[in-house]
Amino acid sequence: MLFDPAGPVFQAAVAPFLVSFVLVGVIFGLARGPYKASLPVVGAAVAILVAYWLAFSWPPFPPRAASQKLGYLFAASTLLSLLLAFRSSRPDIGRVVAYVAVIAGLVWIAQSRITQGQFVDVALVLVFAAIAVFGLARRRDETVDNGVAVLVLAFAVALIALLAPSGSILQLSLASAAAIGGYLVWTWPKRRLNFSEAGILAVGAPLIWLGGQASLYSGANDVALAIAALIPFAPSIRAAVLHSPAFAKDWLRPIATGVIAVAIGAVAVAVALFVPTN
Numbered sequence: 160m161l162f163d164p165a166g167p168v169f170q171a172a173v174a175p176f177l178v179s180f181v182l183v184g185v186i187f188g189l190a191r192g193p194y195k196a197s198l199p200v201v202g203a204a205v206a207i208l209v210a211y212w213l214a215f216s217w218p219p220f221p222p223r224a225a226s227q228k229l230g231y232l233f234a235a236s237t238l239l240s241l242l243l244a245f246r247s248s249r250p251d252i253g254r255v256v257a258y259v260a261v262i263a264g265l266v267w268i269a270q271s272r273i274t275q276g277q278f279v280d281v282a283l284v285l286v287f288a289a290i291a292v293f294g295l296a297r298r299r300d301e302t303v304d305n306g307v308a309v310l311v312l313a314f315a316v317a318l319i320a321l322l323a324p325s326g327s328i329l330q331l332s333l334a335s336a337a338a339i340g341g342y343l344v345w346t347w348p349k350r351r352l353n354f355s356e357a358g359i360l361a362v363g364a365p366l367i368w369l370g371g372q373a374s375l376y377s378g379a380n381d382v383a384l385a386i387a388a389l390i391p392f393a394p395s396i397r398a399a400v401l402h403s404p405a406f407a408k409d410w411l412r413p414i415a416t417g418v419i420a421v422a423i424g425a426v427a428v429a430v431a432l433f434v435p436t437n
Contacts, residue, residue: 170213171333179206179341187345187352196353197244203342204237204361210334215327225268225372226327232264232368240361253356254296261292261364265371272375283381284371287388291367294391295359303347303413304394305354309362310339311420315387316370319431325377328369335366348410363391383431386423393420 164170182202190198211230218227239260243253265288266273269281291312295305317332339362346352370387373379397416 164213167330170210171330172337174213174337175206175210175334176337176341178209179203179338180344181341182206183342183345183352194244196351197355197357198241199345199352200342200354200358200361201237201241201244203338204233204240204365206338206341207331207335207362207365208233208237210338211331214330214334225271225376228268229331229365229368229372232267233365235264236260236360236364240357243355243360244357250296250356253359257292257296257356257359257364258289260360261288261367264364264368268368268372269375277375280375283385284374287385288367288371291370291388291391292359292363294389294395295363296356297392298394298398303343303350303354304397304416305358305391306339306343306346306362307413307417308391308393308420309358309366310336310343311393311417311424312363312366312387312390313339315390315424315427316366316373316384318428319379319383319387320369320373320377322428322431323373323377323379325373325379328373328377328379332366332369335362335369338362347413378436380431380434380436382434383427386427386430390420390423390427393417393423 179202182205183199186199186202187195211233215226215230218230220231222228222231239256243256246252262285265285269284272281295308298304313332313336317329317336320328320332342352342362370384374381374384393416396419397412401415
């Protein structure tokens with residue numbers, strides 16, 4: 160059952176973790192120069208795309224539903240993360256691409272809601288998406304910290320989707336968490352890789368799009384999702400609050416970041432559990 164290609168455990172956990180782990184390792188082993196650290200995160204993006212294909216097959220074009228658009232958006236984020244990995248020395252360009260890609264993807268997902276005139280709901284989703292991207296971009300050089308924050312974000316979105324309930328978003332969020340885990344294995348406790356703007360597109364954007372879809376179409380708790388959008392600020396909070404030299408160590412700093420991220424995520428899940436949606 161664990162290795163059954165048709166089983167949810169394989170599709171949401173085993174496959175994305177293994178694909179990410181193998182691809183990140185292969186890319187890290189083959190890449191040279193400055194790309195050795197920046198390119199491997201693309202392997203995690205490919206793993207998320209593979210997880211989507213395993214669960215839902217490839218959608219028709221043009222896609223007829225928001226969930227079908229995710230496949231094309233995941234493919235786009237994989238390609239963009241690859242391009243940004245080659246431009247890792249230009250964070251200004253990377254940030255602009257990350258913002259534009261995330262917002263454009265959400266506008267495409269929200270197309271039917273925009274047609275129905277639900278402008279306020281869509282605008283709020285876009286604002287909190289931009290906030291999440293800003294949180295990741297603030298500490299772009301802290302690879303493991305950002306990876307841990309995105310990992311916790313994936314589990315938070317999954318639990319909020321479970322309470323909605325939305326099985327598809329739950330499965331894809333867990334698959335994203337598995338892909339991120341396969342990436343983090345290579346860069347913790349010893350840092351070897353760079354997250355940067357390529358990481359925002361590779362693993363951050365898919366989760367933001369999933370959260371947007373959960374808000375717009377699945378009846379997920381909007382307040383909970385808004386709180387979850389603050390999880391990417393965990394590395395910044397850790398840097399502002401914990402000044403001890405001990406937290407400068409590569410192996411310990413992500414643990415402190417993870418504790419802060421889990422605390423924010425726990426508040427988000429608690430709101431989803433106990434605060435009724437409108």
